[in-house]
Amino acid sequence: MWGLSYWVVPISSALVWLAMLITMLVVWSTEGFPHYSSMDPKQTIAYISDVGAQSLKPLFIAMSAVTVVSFDLAFILERWLRHTGRLAHNTSLWQKLLSWLSIIAAIAGAAGLILLSIFDTVRHPRMHNSFLVLFIAGYILSAIFVCWEYQRLGIHFREHSVLRYSFWIKLSFILIEVALAIAFGVCQNQDKFNAAAVLEWVIAFIFFFYVLSFFIDFMPVVRTKNHQSRETEMDVALENGNEDGAANGERYYRRGANGAPTNGYTYGNGMHPGYNGTTNGYVKPQETAAAPRNL
Incomplete structure (x- = not known):
């Protein structure tokens, strides 16, 4: 206004x-x-x-x-x-x-x-x-x-x-x-x-x-x-007290039906960091000790 x-x-x-x-x-x-x-x-x-x-x-x-x-x-x-x-x-x-x-x-x-x-x-x-x-x-x-x-x-x-x-x-x-x-x-x-x-x-x-x-x-x-860009919104969100980086990080990429990321990011071996192995062609996420927080 x-x-x-x-x-x-x-x-x-x-x-x-x-x-x-x-x-x-x-x-x-x-x-x-x-x-x-x-x-x-x-x-x-x-x-x-x-x-x-x-x-x-x-x-x-x-x-x-x-x-x-x-x-x-x-x-x-x-x-x-x-x-x-x-x-x-x-x-x-x-x-x-x-x-x-x-x-x-x-x-x-x-x-x-x-x-x-x-x-x-x-x-x-x-x-x-x-x-x-x-x-x-x-x-x-x-x-x-x-x-x-x-x-x-x-x-x-x-x-x-x-x-x-x-x-x-x-x-x-x-x-x-x-x-x-x-x-x-x-x-x-x-x-x-x-x-x-x-x-x-x-x-x-x-x-x-x-x-x-x-x-x-x-x-x-x-x-x-x-108007703000998506990157600016992400930066603001991460700088303003995001104590659970891993949980909030999942807001910025999607997963497929089998847990595979669908945001198109690839790394040297074709896998998203934090994932190993594939199941039915999808990247399988690593299991972590703590249960992920519900969003």
Whole structure:
């Protein structure tokens, strides 16, 4: 259950963000696609910030804050789980540094989103645009540091396919978002506001999938918490006070109808240790002085 609870952090963060975007789109459309005061005269498609600066500003601030605070908590949990060994542990100081840099960049990005929602585009346009750059740059840098860390981890833990999948997902996010951010900036400078608005909405929805992808990073926590190998169970049983080793040892192999072991173990002469002779093709167990304990 604890492993599954870690999934809630990135999933809830992503769903809050998606709910906010859909709500803003629905409200703008149900109002008849109004032309807000913050929009250019030739602009017909509203930016997210244009909608968020109107009656939905309280919702814009609250849901933006919930999204990024819970998302940054996922970064911190991931660092703690690697430190405690619940996830593949960092093998070098450089990997730990990359992890901390990703957290710091994510916090900067979170601050950018919260501040741009407070300093709206109607009353504080220049500050709003500066915080927008901080938001986008912060999370792109955070993704770069995470990718770098996972690439180094993947070299040491090649058997952990989750690291490989997560790396490629985050790398795809970096490449797509950087390309879209550049296109957004070009459209802004060329006064192509409708195209820029569409790109802003696309960037926001892609950010939803990026946040959601972090639940993949917590999948190994569930496996390591709820599943143990048969060998691990045997080791734990033998280490925790098994005073009758011979009796408990019989738990881990079976016998046939004539007392023959059926676990497939063979030794130099084809017999299981502690047995001699055969009867009807089966290994006959040695007789011992003490009667075996009933299991």
